[in-house]
Amino acid sequence: MLTIRRDAAQLTFTDPESEVWRTRLSAASEALVRAARAVGRIEVTGHDAAWLGTGWLLASDIVVTNRHVAREFGRAGGAGFVFRQGFFGPMTASIDFLEEADRPEDLTFAISRILHIEDDAGPDIALLRVQQTGAGMSAPIPLSEAPVADDLLAVIGYPARDSRIPDQALMDKIYGDIYDKKRLAPGRLTRTEGPVILHDCSTLGGNSGSVVVSLTTGEAVGLHFAGRFLKSNFAVAAPVVKQRLGAVLGGGVRRPRQPAVTVDPGVDAGVRGETRADGPGPVAAGPPRFTAVVPLRVTVELADPHWDNASAPVTATSPVTEVDADEVVVEGVAADYTDRAGFSEAFLGAEAPVALPVVADQDDVLVFDDNGSSGTVLKYDHFSVVMSKKRRMCHYSAVNIDGKQLIRLPRPGWRQDPRIPKGAQISAECYGNPPKFSRGHMTRREDPVWGSPATAARANSDTMHVTNVVPQMQTFNGGVWLGLEEYALRNARQDRMRISVITGPFLEEDDPVRFGVPIPVDFWKVIVFVHDATGALTATGYSMSQRDFFAEEEFVFGRFKTAQRRIEWIERRAGLSFRGLADLDPFREPESGVTELHDFSEIQFV
Numbered sequence: 001m002l003t004i005r006r007d008a009a010q011l012t013f014t015d016p017e018s019e020v021w022r023t024r025l026s027a028a029s030e031a032l033v034r035a036a037r038a039v040g041r042i043e044v045t046g047h048d049a050a051w052l053g054t055g056w057l058l059a060s061d062i063v064v065t066n067r068h069v070a071r072e073f074g075r076a077g078g079a080g081f082v083f084r085q086g087f088f089g090p091m092t093a094s095i096d097f098l099e100e101a102d103r104p105e106d107l108t109f110a111i112s113r114i115l116h117i118e119d120d121a122g123p124d125i126a127l128l129r130v131q132q133t134g135a136g137m138s139a140p141i142p143l144s145e146a147p148v149a150d151d152l153l154a155v156i157g158y159p160a161r162d163s164r165i166p167d168q169a170l171m172d173k174i175y176g177d178i179y180d181k182k183r184l185a186p187g188r189l190t191r192t193e194g195p196v197i198l199h200d201c202s203t204l205g206g207n208s209g210s211v212v213v214s215l216t217t218g219e220a221v222g223l224h225f226a227g228r229f230l231k232s233n234f235a236v237a238a239p240v241v242k243q244r245l246g247a248v249l250g251g252g253v254r255r256p257r258q259p260a261v262t263v264d265p266g267v268d269a270g271v272r273g274e275t276r277a278d279g280p281g282p283v284a285a286g287p288p289r290f291t292a293v294v295p296l297r298v299t300v301e302l303a304d305p306h307w308d309n310a311s312a313p314v315t316a317t318s319p320v321t322e323v324d325a326d327e328v329v330v331e332g333v334a335a336d337y338t339d340r341a342g343f344s345e346a347f348l349g350a351e352a353p354v355a356l357p358v359v360a361d362q363d364d365v366l367v368f369d370d371n372g373s374s375g376t377v378l379k380y381d382h383f384s385v386v387m388s389k390k391r392r393m394c395h396y397s398a399v400n401i402d403g404k405q406l407i408r409l410p411r412p413g414w415r416q417d418p419r420i421p422k423g424a425q426i427s428a429e430c431y432g433n434p435p436k437f438s439r440g441h442m443t444r445r446e447d448p449v450w451g452s453p454a455t456a457a458r459a460n461s462d463t464m465h466v467t468n469v470v471p472q473m474q475t476f477n478g479g480v481w482l483g484l485e486e487y488a489l490r491n492a493r494q495d496r497m498r499i500s501v502i503t504g505p506f507l508e509e510d511d512p513v514r515f516g517v518p519i520p521v522d523f524w525k526v527i528v529f530v531h532d533a534t535g536a537l538t539a540t541g542y543s544m545s546q547r548d549f550f551a552e553e554e555f556v557f558g559r560f561k562t563a564q565r566r567i568e569w570i571e572r573r574a575g576l577s578f579r580g581l582a583d584l585d586p587f588r589e590p591e592s593g594v595t596e597l598h599d600f601s602e603i604q605f606v
Contacts, residue, residue, distance in 0.1 A: 008033055021186045024152055024215055031218025032154060032184065037138035039156045039182065039211055040095035043108070044073050046086015051180070054157035054209040055095050055128065056220070057140040058245055063095055063111070063128045065209035066225050067118045070126030074114040075332065081114035084331065095130060097138060099158065101181040107136050116248045120412070120457065123195055123236045124225040125244050141211055144238040147197050147221040148214075151189045155201035155224055155233075157210025159183055180206065189214075189221060190232065195240040197222045199233050330415035337419060338371060340462070342379025347400040347500055352537040354500045354528045356384065356398055360575040364389050368420045378417060378467055381459035382448035385467045388507055391518060392426045393470045396504030396576070397442035403489040403497030405450035409460045414439070417467050425466045430517040437519065440472030442503040447485060470505045471519045473546050480597045481544045481562045484527060487600045488540075492529040499529040506543075506574055521547045524570045528581060534606055539584040541567040542597075562597045564604065565589075 008029065025032065038057040042065055043050060053069035073091040074081050083090040093111040112131040118124065130137075161179040187201030189212075199212060203224060212222040212235045222235030345353045356377065359365050365376050366387035378385040383399035416425050430437050441463060448459040462468075488499045505520030512519055523544045531538045543565045566589055567582040587604045597603065 008036070025154070025184075025186060028152075028154075028215040028218065031215070032156075032213065034139065034218065035141050035154075035211060035213045035220070036156050036182065036184070037097065038141045040097040040107075040109075041099045041158045041180075041182070041206075042069060042093060042095050042111075042209065044086075044091055044093050046084075046089065046091035047073060051158070051206075052208075053206060054211075054224075056156075056209070056211040057130075057138060058127070058143070058241070059140050060137070061130050061132050062115065062140075062245070063130050064223055064241060064245070065126050065128065066124045066223070067122075067126050068124060068225075069208050070114065070117045070128065071330065074117055074126070076117065081117055083114070085333075093128070095128075097136075099180070099182055101178050109137065116244070118244070123240050123244070125223065125236055125241060127245065127248055141213070141220045142218070143242045144214060144217060144219040144221045146239070147189055147192055147237055148216075149189055149191050151221065152215040153187050153189055153199055153201055153221065154213050154215060155185045155187070155199070155203060155207065155210050156213065157183065157203070157207040157224065159202075159204035160206030161204070179204075186215075187233075192237065195237050197235050197237050199224075199235060201233060203227045203233050330413050332415075332418050334369070334371075334419045337379070337417075340379040340381055342377060343382070343384035343398040343500070344400050348498055348528065348530055348537065352530060354581070355579045356386070357396060357502060357576040357578050359386060359395050360577065364391075365395070366420060366424055370419070375419075378419060378465075380448070380462035380465070380468075381455055382450070383443045383459075383462070383468075385442075385465075387420065387424065387467060389424070391507050392424055393507075393520075394442055394467055394504060395507070395574075396502055397468050398500065398502040399443040399447045401447045401485060401489070401499050401501060402450045403492070403499070406446065407449050407453070407456045408446065409449055409457060411445065412461045412464050414464050414466060415461070417465050420467070426471075426517060427466050430471050430515040430519065436515060437471035437473065439466065439469040442468055442470060442505075443501070444485065447501065470523075471514075471517065472523075479562050480600060481525075481542070483600065484525060484542060487603070488527045488529055491532055491605055493535070494532050496530070499527055501528075502526045502578075504574065504576075521545060524565070524574055526567060526570065526578060526581060528584070531605060537584055538586060538605055539567060539578070539581040540587060540603065540605060541565045541570045541585065543570070564597055564602070 035056075040055055040063070042052050042055045042063075044052055049072075052072050053065055055063040055065035055069075058064045073084055073086075073093045075084055076082075083092065085091070094108050095111060097107040097109070098105055110131040111128045113129040115127040115129055117126045158181065159179060185202040187199050190198045190200055192198070197212070199222070201212070201224075203210065207224055207227075210224040211220050212224050213219070214221050219238070220241075221238050223238075223241050224233060224235045227233030343356060345355050348354060366389045367374050367376055368378075369375070376386060378387065382401075383397060385397045386395045387393070388395050414427075416422060416427060431439055443463055445460065445463045448463060449456045451459070485499065485501055488501075489497050492499050503525045504523065506522045506524060507518075507520060508522075511521055523546075525542045525544070526539060527542075528537065528539045530536070541564070542562060544562050564587050566587055567578055567585045569589075570576070571578055571582060586606050
């Protein structure tokens with residue numbers, strides 16, 4: 001990783017094997033200087049970060065960066081895009097074309113307009129108009145018509161330190177303990193996969209939006225958006241960037257026109273960190289769409305993928321638990337949620353209504369402004385949440401699941417709900433790497449993801465609201481608990497395969513306090529469906545405990561225990577009324593007490 005000073009890379013190599021790059025970079029020095037002058041650091045006001053990533057000039061007054069960078073300060077609004085609200089009004093953004101090591105000057109231009117932020121189905125691109133203020137603006141970087149495999153490259157951008165990389169000494173050795181400044185990393189274009197190119201240039205958080213330059217032609221071959229530390233990196237191919245620029249300048253386009261590509265699992269990105277996407281490696285396929293999805297903050301690990309830009313860890317996910325520490329939450333406005341229908345009481349049929357539970361302590365139900373009236377139910381696509389005012393987490397989350405229409409989608413990023421105050425939601429305090437807790441979904445991410453592609457995608461994102469999670473131990477993901485919904489679907493009326501599930505924590509006064517947050521020890525679940533064999537509406541209840549994981553002063557390891565419970569027992573302990581569901585419960589507790597479930601065959605559905 002080479003330092004850039006006065007627009008030129010300092011060709012100092014500590015590894016003799018890297019000396020071969022001296023000749024290659026020297027031969028391309030003129031083109032690299034031109035490119036470096038057109039690369040800047042994207043900075044913001046009104047945000048909790050001073051800068052977010054990298055951008056570069058595509059045209060005389062247009063900068064390109066990544067969607068996941070631009071979304072930090074911009075969003076769709078009206079017929080175009082607007083700046084998000086910051087601490088004291090709308091955020092502002094600018095780009096500094098200097099920010100070099102040992103150089104105090106700046107060369108900053110305001111971003112006057114957000115031209116385009118690609119939606120989640122498209123490539124990771126955003127286009128910004130820069131306000132020209134006279135001398136100093138560099139020439140734009142020309143775009144390659146056809147990137148060539150095995151071409152020699154350089155990535156120019158702003159890598160940021162990431163404390164979550166396990167080998168900090170190795171990171172400092174590679175980056176020379178110089179971060180947040182303009183740097184150049186040489187490498188090769190390893191292969192092309194449709195709209196994506198893969199390269200092996202070193203990147204870190206903050207490199208999101210970096211230019212990938214050919215040493216042969218001096219042209220930009222790609223827009224860097226993600227990578228895996230010490231393994232591989234990903235960039236949107238220059239022809240795709242060029243096509244999108246032309247489409248936007250020609251009248252605007254919101255949907256992609258290139259083949260789908262799925263990026264290797266765990267590909268990272270984020271803001272000054274890197275994100276991840278799900279899928280089996282870059283593979284062209286299917287209808288025009290791009291399935292790489294970039295949550296805003298994720299972990300960077302030596303053996304696993306990451307996205308470029310600095311933030312919070314995201315590890316491999318389970319159906320119940322998502323591990324994620326600090327995050328940049330995606331925000332919107334309350335008006336964005338007016339079309340959410342929420343949990344449907346008639347989902348199982350008009351003859352079998354399932355009402356939302358009633359919380360006994362109404363003083364502890366969070367009330368919010370719901371489009372001019374007092375609301376207590378946060379409605380999302382196919383599920384609803386009721387929040388505890390005292391605990392800042394949900395009393396319960398209730399979901400409708402249609403087993404015939406379920407769609408599997410990549411995991412999006414965490415977000416807060418703008419309908420309720422930020423202070424009424426736990427976003428970070430107790431969440432993170434062990435000994436901190438995972439964000440444990442109450443409504444599982446997969447469960448409401450059904451219906452039309454647009455509805456399923458929105459439901460998928462909705463599950464990632466912090467209102468739908470509670471603190472759980474990192475390994476809360478095993479045993480019978482994980483498969484209860486699937487097992488119920490197999491026993492539900494097979495011509496419909498529909499169930500309704502209500503899940504929540506037992507919020508006890510004596511719950512242990514960790515990191516300033518009372519942590520629920522036990523959880524409950526109620527599943528309702530029309531039984532395939534009996535044709536009757538059936539409701540069953542369950543509890544799950546992580547009590548064995550707590551010691552007096554520190555966490556210890558133990559087994560999670562799942563048990564089938566009488567719904568009336570859950571009602572009493574949770575302080576809820578399930579409004580008649582207890583009468584539909586076939587479970588008969590043994591006289592000897594509750595027995596732990598070891599297998600689905602032990603569940604009593606009739």
